[in-house]
Amino acid sequence: MSATELGAELDTNALLPGAQFIPSPNCDARPPGVSVELIVIHAISLPPGEFGGDGIECLFTNRLDPEAHSYYAGIHHLHVSAHFLIRRNGEVEQYVACDRRAWHAGLSQWNGRERCNDFSIGIELEGCDESPFEEAQYVVLAHLLQVLRQTYPIIAVVGHAEIAPGRKNDPGPCFDWSRVR
Numbered sequence: 001m002s003a004t005e006l007g008a009e010l011d012t013n014a015l016l017p018g019a020q021f022i023p024s025p026n027c028d029a030r031p032p033g034v035s036v037e038l039i040v041i042h043a044i045s046l047p048p049g050e051f052g053g054d055g056i057e058c059l060f061t062n063r064l065d066p067e068a069h070s071y072y073a074g075i076h077h078l079h080v081s082a083h084f085l086i087r088r089n090g091e092v093e094q095y096v097a098c099d100r101r102a103w104h105a106g107l108s109q110w111n112g113r114e115r116c117n118d119f120s121i122g123i124e125l126e127g128c129d130e131s132p133f134e135e136a137q138y139v140v141l142a143h144l145l146q147v148l149r150q151t152y153p154i155i156a157v158v159g160h161a162e163i164a165p166g167r168k169n170d171p172g173p174c175f176d177w178s179r180v181r
């Protein structure tokens with residue numbers, strides 16, 4: 001998947017053409033009258049530090065086997081999701097339609113506003129604190145940000161760490177913010 005294979009705009013179901021849609025149950029309606037103004041960048045790898053497996057998909061669809069890895073025992077019960085996941089090779093998976101509220105930010109605050117899930121889009125990059133993100137991920141991320149900016153009145157692009165300081169540190173030290181700002 002390269003950025004040129006992705007749609008230039010969201011479809012009528014608020015899905016990105018070219019992304020693989022894997023519906024997550026971990027979402028609900030956004031509050032009435034609230035517009036999408038924030039994009040939150042995350043990083044995730046499951047098991048931690050390993051790429052390419054089905055752990056993230058299983059987590060976001062409540063199918064993570066607590067016995068498959070010692071780390072999974074502590075997180076398999078979580079009900080979480082994000083709108084998008086950008087894999088190491090640039091392939092995009094969408095778990096929640098953009099007009100729905102994905103459960104990615106948790107306890108959070110931005111610009112004095114709490115519950116960032118209400119008014120944000122969550123984008124996960126498959127990654128960790130020890131490895132630089134891939135060029136293909138930055139290219140696709142830039143395309144995705146452009147699509148979202150032309151769809152919603154986006155005010156800011158922030159990291160999860162910025163809206164949940166002390167609790168989260170993703171996307172972490174390897175993420176190059178100069179690529180998105």
Ligand SMILES: [Zn+2]
Nearest residue numbers: 042043160170
């Ligand atoms: Zn996060």
